[in-house]
Amino acid sequence: MKNAFNKTLEMGTLMLGMALANAHAADFTVTGPDGKPLPLVMVTRTTTQSAAIDDSDNGYAASGKLQQGTFEHTRFSDAQGRVRLPDAPGDYRVRLRKPGYQDALIEPTALGKPASWRMAVESDPKALAEQRPSNAWTSTLLAGRDDLRKEFMAQCGFCHQQGSAFLRRDRSATEWATTIQRMVRYGARLSSEAQKEMPALLEAHWKDINAHPEKVPAGTPWVPELAKASVSELAIGDRFSQMHDFVQHSNGLVYVGDNLQDRLYEINTQTGAYTVYKVPPQPGDNLGGLLAGRLRDFPKHETYQGIHSLVEAPADGHIFITPSYQRRLIEFDPKTKQFTNHEIGSGFYPHTVRMDAKNRVWFTLALSNQIAMYDRSADKFTTYDLPFRSFMEKMTVKMTPFFFKLIGWGIPVTNWVKIDHNSTGVPLPYGIEVTPDGKVWVARLHTNEIASLDPTTGVITMIATPLKNPRRLRADRDGNLWIGMFSESAVLRYEPKAAKFTTFNLPVQPLGSDTPYSLNVDRKRHQLWVTGTNSDGVHRLDIASNQWTHFPLPRKATFTRDVEFTEDGRVLLTNGSFPSWHIEDYQPTFIQLNPEGAAR
Numbered sequence: 001m002k003n004a005f006n007k008t009l010e011m012g013t014l015m016l017g018m019a020l021a022n023a024h025a026a027d028f029t030v031t032g033p034d035g036k037p038l039p040l041v042m043v044t045r046t047t048t049q050s051a052a053i054d055d056s057d058n059g060y061a062a063s064g065k066l067q068q069g070t071f072e073h074t075r076f077s078d079a080q081g082r083v084r085l086p087d088a089p090g091d092y093r094v095r096l097r098k099p100g101y102q103d104a105l106i107e108p109t110a111l112g113k114p115a116s117w118r119m120a121v122e123s124d125p126k127a128l129a130e131q132r133p134s135n136a137w138t139s140t141l142l143a144g145r146d147d148l149r150k151e152f153m154a155q156c157g158f159c160h161q162q163g164s165a166f167l168r169r170d171r172s173a174t175e176w177a178t179t180i181q182r183m184v185r186y187g188a189r190l191s192s193e194a195q196k197e198m199p200a201l202l203e204a205h206w207k208d209i210n211a212h213p214e215k216v217p218a219g220t221p222w223v224p225e226l227a228k229a230s231v232s233e234l235a236i237g238d239r240f241s242q243m244h245d246f247v248q249h250s251n252g253l254v255y256v257g258d259n260l261q262d263r264l265y266e267i268n269t270q271t272g273a274y275t276v277y278k279v280p281p282q283p284g285d286n287l288g289g290l291l292a293g294r295l296r297d298f299p300k301h302e303t304y305q306g307i308h309s310l311v312e313a314p315a316d317g318h319i320f321i322t323p324s325y326q327r328r329l330i331e332f333d334p335k336t337k338q339f340t341n342h343e344i345g346s347g348f349y350p351h352t353v354r355m356d357a358k359n360r361v362w363f364t365l366a367l368s369n370q371i372a373m374y375d376r377s378a379d380k381f382t383t384y385d386l387p388f389r390s391f392m393e394k395m396t397v398k399m400t401p402f403f404f405k406l407i408g409w410g411i412p413v414t415n416w417v418k419i420d421h422n423s424t425g426v427p428l429p430y431g432i433e434v435t436p437d438g439k440v441w442v443a444r445l446h447t448n449e450i451a452s453l454d455p456t457t458g459v460i461t462m463i464a465t466p467l468k469n470p471r472r473l474r475a476d477r478d479g480n481l482w483i484g485m486f487s488e489s490a491v492l493r494y495e496p497k498a499a500k501f502t503t504f505n506l507p508v509q510p511l512g513s514d515t516p517y518s519l520n521v522d523r524k525r526h527q528l529w530v531t532g533t534n535s536d537g538v539h540r541l542d543i544a545s546n547q548w549t550h551f552p553l554p555r556k557a558t559f560t561r562d563v564e565f566t567e568d569g570r571v572l573l574t575n576g577s578f579p580s581w582h583i584e585d586y587q588p589t590f591i592q593l594n595p596e597g598a599a600r
Helices: 002-021 125-131 134-138 146-156 173-186 192-211 224-228 391-398 400-408
Strands: 025-029 042-047 066-068 071-076 082-086 092-097 104-106 230-235 243-248 253-258 263-268 273-278 307-312 319-323 328-333 338-343 350-355 360-365 370-375 380-385 429-434 440-444 449-453 460-464 470-475 481-485 490-495 500-505 519-522 527-532 537-542 547-552 560-565 571-575 589-594
Touching (some): 042 082, 071 082, 146 192, 173 192, 224 547, 243 560, 243 571, 243 589, 253 307, 307 350, 319 350, 328 350, 350 429, 370 429, 370 440, 429 481, 449 470, 470 519, 481 519, 481 527, 519 560, 527 560
Parallel strands (some): 429 470
Antiparallel strands (some): 025 082, 042 071, 042 092, 066 273, 071 230, 092 104, 230 589, 253 263, 263 273, 307 319, 319 328, 328 338, 350 360, 360 370, 370 380, 429 440, 440 449, 449 460, 470 481, 481 490, 519 527, 537 547, 560 571, 571 589
């Protein structure tokens, strides 16, 4: 009887998801204060009552049980102010948002009244500044101190935005110093000199900007092409989650990893139905894994593994997951829903992961300065040491496990090791990619280099980048590499055959103010998509024409960490701020952007 009941419940949940996905649409017209049509208004529809989730697993969806999520849908009004919204069973409300205008919230009973769709101009300088994304605020930081600004953004902008409402409020230098020390324990490599200098600078800066909000410049303009786009968001996890990387699977589902709660979300992107699978710790695993103590003051986490990056093995559809807090590789079978652990035996901090054509798993070991390969047929790991910049760096890397023990004991590592502006001791091999010719490429974040590994010979070649902080990289269909330069608001294209770099500045205003955490190449459409991690958006480069388009996303403080694509052209993203309570509504989401999705 119990199995029959569960099957009935699952069928009902799926039918509800299909109803939500296939509901009819409704047309509306947005106007300005003069009653004339208002184009390029972000119109977001949310249901007044979301489907109930079984959150019996410590506040999270019960492991292995099908749930029905609820999409939020966003469209942009066209030149005539018109917008078509997908309808939904039950009541829903609408939010109107446009730079230079006051947000408007329309309740269900007012949706049919044209006066409710009229927006008012915003004239208050403080309110205008508060509308603007983080990059507009952080562009005001450290004028004339470009190197220090880039160091600060590189080391203090990879977990959350620095210009969000949570961060730009007035704090004393003492409060900033305490916060910075906690962030260093979490993993920031802000130099010892900057740690001493920044607290007073931040106190004075934000006090000045909050007193003079007119100093915050306008953000990136919204363009007419947005009228063709649609965005849907699915709330997953809670304010204590961190939705990190994900993979678009060949079975049509998406798998998202919650880095802080060791949970894998299996999502139907059409219906919003999803199932959570809790990644089980192994005997002897401690809370926090090998980095126990790092998050000792974080309010809620169940991090034994720290699931980070995911990739599908084409041979059988299994998913390989890097658990940053352990020396292992995790394998997940989407059919049986079983996890298998493969112990590496060495290395530290498994990070980004990719597959090659020979069914081998490649990933970076970020804190031991290595590349690792798991040969599935031989059930064997091979590690490749990347070169060190100095003997001292080599010794520091070898002592990394000891330093994390110090952190766990509450002893600041900065009492033992001075951090310089080059982050000596933590070269940090980060993103990894396998090009069509079978070569393995790595971006080494703190040394401003990329590395090329020939798997046949084992020869590693280091190549200096002309810009700072290469984070992640992907190959296009021509075998060229695209590299996100995190603190430079730019991407580099590297052509291996010509050994040539080309710089592409991101299309943001103010110029140079974004932090591209990740990127990916839609090879089918020959497009590059770059996460606007500091600008609440995502950027598209048409590679053939070199034309950029900026797509704003619905939530303030949207911190995008990964990007993939569906066959029909949808762009998939995760809102993975750490902590997630920085995000508007305190809610991490799975995001789908369809550049051509707003049917008229």
